[in-house]
Amino acid sequence: MSYVIRIKSLSYRYPDQQIGLNGVDLTILPGEKVALVGANGAGKSTLIHHLNGILIGEGDVNILGMTVEKKNLKRIRGKVGVVFQNPDDQLFSSTVYEDVAYGPIYQGLNKQEVKKRVAEALSMVGMQDYIDRNSYYLSIGEKKRVSIATVLSMQPEFLVMDEPTSGLDPRARRELINLLQQLPQTMLIATHDLDLVEKILPRTVIMYRGQVVVDGPTSQIIPDSNLLENYGL
Amino acid sequence: MSNSQPLNPYIQLESPAHRLDSRIKLSLVFVYILTINLIPHAVWVVFPILFSVNLSLAVVSGIGIKKLLKRSLWVLPFVIAVFPLLFSIRGNTWFEITLLGFSFTASWEGLERLLSIVLKAWFSIQAAIILVSTTKFEGILKGLRWMKIPKLLVAVIGLMWRYLFVLVAEAKRLLVARSSRSSDLPDFHSGGSMIWRAQVTGYMAGNLLLRSIERSDRVYMAMLSRGYDGEVRMDNDRVLSRKEIHILLIGILICVCLFVLSLYFGGAF
Numbered sequence A: 001m002s003y004v005i006r007i008k009s010l011s012y013r014y015p016d017q018q019i020g021l022n023g024v025d026l027t028i029l030p031g032e033k034v035a036l037v038g039a040n041g042a043g044k045s046t047l048i049h050h051l052n053g054i055l056i057g058e059g060d061v062n063i064l065g066m067t068v069e070k071k072n073l074k075r076i077r078g079k080v081g082v083v084f085q086n087p088d089d090q091l092f093s094s095t096v097y098e099d100v101a102y103g104p105i106y107q108g109l110n111k112q113e114v115k116k117r118v119a120e121a122l123s124m125v126g127m128q129d130y131i132d133r134n135s136y137y138l139s140i141g142e143k144k145r146v147s148i149a150t151v152l153s154m155q156p157e158f159l160v161m162d163e164p165t166s167g168l169d170p171r172a173r174r175e176l177i178n179l180l181q182q183l184p185q186t187m188l189i190a191t192h193d194l195d196l197v198e199k200i201l202p203r204t205v206i207m208y209r210g211q212v213v214v215d216g217p218t219s220q221i222i223p224d225s226n227l228l229e230n231y232g233l
Numbered sequence B: 001m002s003n004s005q006p007l008n009p010y011i012q013l014e015s016p017a018h019r020l021d022s023r024i025k026l027s028l029v030f031v032y033i034l035t036i037n038l039i040p041h042a043v044w045v046v047f048p049i050l051f052s053v054n055l056s057l058a059v060v061s062g063i064g065i066k067k068l069l070k071r072s073l074w075v076l077p078f079v080i081a082v083f084p085l086l087f088s089i090r091g092n093t094w095f096e097i098t099l100l101g102f103s104f105t106a107s108w109e110g111l112e113r114l115l116s117i118v119l120k121a122w123f124s125i126q127a128a129i130i131l132v133s134t135t136k137f138e139g140i141l142k143g144l145r146w147m148k149i150p151k152l153l154v155a156v157i158g159l160m161w162r163y164l165f166v167l168v169a170e171a172k173r174l175l176v177a178r179s180s181r182s183s184d185l186p187d188f189h190s191g192g193s194m195i196w197r198a199q200v201t202g203y204m205a206g207n208l209l210l211r212s213i214e215r216s217d218r219v220y221m222a223m224l225s226r227g228y229d230g231e232v233r234m235d236n237d238r239v240l241s242r243k244e245i246h247i248l249l250i251g252i253l254i255c256v257c258l259f260v261l262s263l264y265f266g267g268a269f
């Protein structure tokens, strides 16, 4: 097995018949850091929801040698950490600590290990002082950072983030970019933040109307403003 | 994350029943249900007629008989609720049982009453199901207002409906959030302790309440800021056409006929 994900002709329609994905092919190798860009409604979030089986469409999604299907979901969710676009889709506990600790406790790690993971994850996103706060009453940017911590605490092999820098103030954004740069994991990051893409994601995938239309080195794609313009960017 | 509304009974289709003005539909269903429930009990001749009317409506509206029957299973809890009638109505003994030293007598009259009530409830629910499957909720509110149901009541019903979906959508998001981080590691026992899981579920329930209240509040603010004044506005109430009034009158006439027929078979004349 030489890939982290391999997606073959994946299609998905929402229950109201709206097309979400229309034949996506994508392979990501270990250690790659990939940008997923595309206009609003291109299908980025829909694709991401297929990576840990929240949505299961037609076609083949394979993650670290496992097909995304019901019986593999728990194993896969330990390997793939997904940070959703909207933090209210991520946080469900009453305090920041409980939210960040949920993944590791569920995995059966012991108390000290859980505590250590929570402390580490929160300090990575600069939220260690918020540990006892109610996550529901944080600002959007703070929620976003806690959301990222809830996934980091699980130490997944593959990190998937949906617009992680949207809603962050400039400093939090800079710090997040620094953090992502240091993390060793394979990453797929959906974003409109082209600066982030150029800084830390060497490969770029463009989606348009539910399909992958461009896939190549960031250094060639991002400077090509005609190409970006064509796909609504 | 998904906007689909599993609780929404409306089925988007093209059919004469869907096209019929919601005011007419609501009035007809109202009269029909009233008729069903005014029919004297144990007039068995009428029940097959009612049943076939409902089944025909299911076919005409495109809902289909199977779906109608499946959805109308709602009536089951009601059967349990009226079950004591079997014993409480006096008449010719059907059977007797002794329970905890008390003896209960089931009567044939009780059985008749029970069956009539259950069937009437079942048919009424079917009629209501056909209504809500073919009419958007806004249409039903419009019909209620047209029938001069107090505005406040209509507004309350409308808000309850909206908030119901707010609540369900929030609950769904919380559940997806949790399951996304419920994972197995090789060689570890996953799932955490029972007590911990119960605790997490408890927090989630609290969180759900909090979010729903706030979301409902925001929905309400958004409605206020767009001019909501306690009344749900629809596109200007169109004057009903002659043909629509005719349909209404014919429907009412048929209901009256059914009622008279049932009185006749019930031995009223």
Ligand SMILES: Nc1ncnc2c1ncn2[C@@H]1O[C@H](COP(=O)(O)OP(=O)(O)O)[C@@H](O)[C@H]1O
Residues within 6 Å of the ligand: A014, A015, A016, A018, A019, A020, A038, A039, A040, A041, A042, A043, A044, A045, A046, A047, B001, B002, B003, B004
């Ligand atoms: N829950 C949903 N129900 C119906 N259609 C949806 C839903 N979520 C997204 N869509 C549609 O699917 C398409 C892709 O959306 P999405 O994946 O959210 O795009 P992106 O994240 O790239 O902005 C859009 O046309 C959007 O309107």
Ligand SMILES: [Mg+2]
Residues within 6 Å of the ligand: A044, A045, A046, A085, A162
């Ligand atoms: Mg999106």
